[in-house]
Amino acid sequence: MTDQEAIPLMKPYKMGQFELSHRVVLPPMTRLRSYGNVPQPHAALYYSQRATKGGLLISEGTVVSAVGAHGYPNLPGIWTQEQVEAWKPIVDAVHRKGGVFICQIAHVGRVSNGDSMPDGEPPVSSTDKVVTPDAETGMVYVKPRRLRTDEIPGIVDEFRRAARNAIDAGFDGVEIHGAHGFLLEQFMKDSANDRDDEYGGSLENRCRFVVEIVDAVVREVGAHRVGVRLSPFVDYMDCVDSDPVALGTYMVEQLNRYEGLLYCHMVEPRMAIVDGRRQIPHGLLPFRKAFNGTFIAVGGYDRDEGNKIVAEDYADLVAYGRLFLANPDLPRRFELDAPLNKYDRSTFYTQDPVVGYTDYPFLDDDANDLNNEA
Numbered sequence: 001m002t003d004q005e006a007i008p009l010m011k012p013y014k015m016g017q018f019e020l021s022h023r024v025v026l027p028p029m030t031r032l033r034s035y036g037n038v039p040q041p042h043a044a045l046y047y048s049q050r051a052t053k054g055g056l057l058i059s060e061g062t063v064v065s066a067v068g069a070h071g072y073p074n075l076p077g078i079w080t081q082e083q084v085e086a087w088k089p090i091v092d093a094v095h096r097k098g099g100v101f102i103c104q105i106a107h108v109g110r111v112s113n114g115d116s117m118p119d120g121e122p123p124v125s126s127t128d129k130v131v132t133p134d135a136e137t138g139m140v141y142v143k144p145r146r147l148r149t150d151e152i153p154g155i156v157d158e159f160r161r162a163a164r165n166a167i168d169a170g171f172d173g174v175e176i177h178g179a180h181g182f183l184l185e186q187f188m189k190d191s192a193n194d195r196d197d198e199y200g201g202s203l204e205n206r207c208r209f210v211v212e213i214v215d216a217v218v219r220e221v222g223a224h225r226v227g228v229r230l231s232p233f234v235d236y237m238d239c240v241d242s243d244p245v246a247l248g249t250y251m252v253e254q255l256n257r258y259e260g261l262l263y264c265h266m267v268e269p270r271m272a273i274v275d276g277r278r279q280i281p282h283g284l285l286p287f288r289k290a291f292n293g294t295f296i297a298v299g300g301y302d303r304d305e306g307n308k309i310v311a312e313d314y315a316d317l318v319a320y321g322r323l324f325l326a327n328p329d330l331p332r333r334f335e336l337d338a339p340l341n342k343y344d345r346s347t348f349y350t351q352d353p354v355v356g357y358t359d360y361p362f363l364d365d366d367a368n369d370l371n372n373e374a
Contacts, residue, residue, distance in 0.1 A: 008310035009303070009318065010335050012054070015294045016224050016262050018100045018172065020317070021054025023310050024331045027265070027298050027319035028058045028104040028175065028229070032349050033357060034076035037069050039086040042353040043076075044093040049328035049358060053098030056317065058175055058227075058265075061106035061182075064162035065155075068183070070123055071108030074351055078103065078162050084169045091170035102227060102262075103166035104175040105159055105217075109183030110144035111237050124151075126186040126193045126200070126209075131238050149197050152209060155183075160216040163226075173225035173262055176213060178251070180267075181237025184210045188251075189241040203243075203250050211254050223258040227296075231267035233283055245286060252290045264291045265319065268299025288314060303334050329362045338363055 013020045034040055051057055062076045063069040069077055077083045087103075094101040110125035125144035133140045147155070163174045178184040186192045187209040193200050199209050218226050232241060232248035241247045248266070255261055266288075269281040288295045297315035306318040324330045326343035333340060347356020 008307045013316055019054055020056055022331050023317045024334060025296055025317050025319040026050050026057040026324045027321050028060050029321050029325060031060050032072060032074045032351055033353055034074050037075060037077040038083055039076045039090055044090045045358045047090055048093035048097050050324060051094045051097035051099030052331055056100045057094060058102045059104050061104050061177055064105050064107050064158040068107035071111040078165045084165050087169035100172050102173045102175050103171040104177050105162045106177035107183040109186045111181060113139060113141055126195060156212050156216050159213045160220045163217045163221045167221050175227040175229055176217060177229055178210050179229045179231035181239040185239045189239045191240045192238060203246060207250060218258050223261045226261055227263040227265055228255055229265040233269035234267055248287045252287050256292045261293050263294040263296055265296040326360050328360055333363055
């Protein structure tokens with residue numbers, strides 16, 4: 001298929017120093033298969049199955065410290081040398097397929113039931129307000145401890161060291177996780193930040209912690225290796241902002257200060273069902289227009305919607321979560337307009353190293369056999 005004949009999602013794109021062959025991105029997705037916070041060999045198969053020459057993959061959220069890992073069992077980490085060494089063959093497997101691999105670095109903050117906190121300590125946050133129990137899953141969260149002002153530089157430094165570790169492990173760059181109710185959003189959004197120091201109150205103060213992290217990471221590994229994920233519209237884990245447009249706009253303005261920043265990755269407002277069909281709000285246009293670099297959109301897109309927003313210059317790249325999880329050869333299926341596998345929600349967060357992880361079929365048996373030999 002020539003570039004002239006290609007659908008918008010299959011057209012090449014230059015993202016910083018990377019020559020991407022298509023616009024379909026694997027976003028970070030929690031998979032909980034890293035036993036004891038150490039990435040496992042089965043992750044090499046999982047990620048390499050989804051890798052293509054010139055395709056962009058972003059790792060699942062990878063925590064920056066033992067304290068930052070307490071939200072869910074078996075999150076991968078990148079704060080120890082053992083974890084760095086465990087990531088190396090996984091990154092190599094993606095690179096052998098020609099993929100571009102970014103490590104998302106994260107800290108869950110107060111999103112914890114306390115079971116895995118070191119020495120039984122409470123989780124840390126911008127606040128001491130506890131997250132509302134999850135009626136659907138039965139998850140009950142513990143009361144967090146408000147971070148002292150003098151402790152914040154230490155967490156900034158954890159992100160800096162995690163970024164260095166990711167580059168040492170071979171990743172092409174890092175994505176700072178500033179979305180979905182984790183620690184950075186707990187500072188940014190006014191529903192969760194009730195501080196009265198220089199990290200609370202005004203929009204600038206609430207975003208100060210995140211900006212300091214971006215500063216530190218950029219200084220450590222270079223802006224050309226740094227992306228940032230934001231979800232100003234999302235109401236998750238009791239993190240909602242009274243003025244999400246102002247929040248998103250301010251953060252984009254801050255990111256524009258870094259010449260050559262790799263990308264901004266933003267989550268659409270929650271989808272609605274209208275006349276039996278999913279309707280994506282398409283609320284990211286102001287941020288796309290304001291941001292100087294590569295813009296990635298995510299949030300319930302299908303093939304047609306993805307083609308439409310690339311063709312209309314609403315986004316440069318489109319990330320697909322559940323569809324990519326269930327279709328390891330998703331770019332090829334989009335190119336051919338082939339049928340898609342259905343995902344099994346019940347296996348999203350299990351610890352099985354195969355079921356719901358590396359056992360989704362490829363478009364044809366030959367492709368499946370080839371990739372399972374990777």
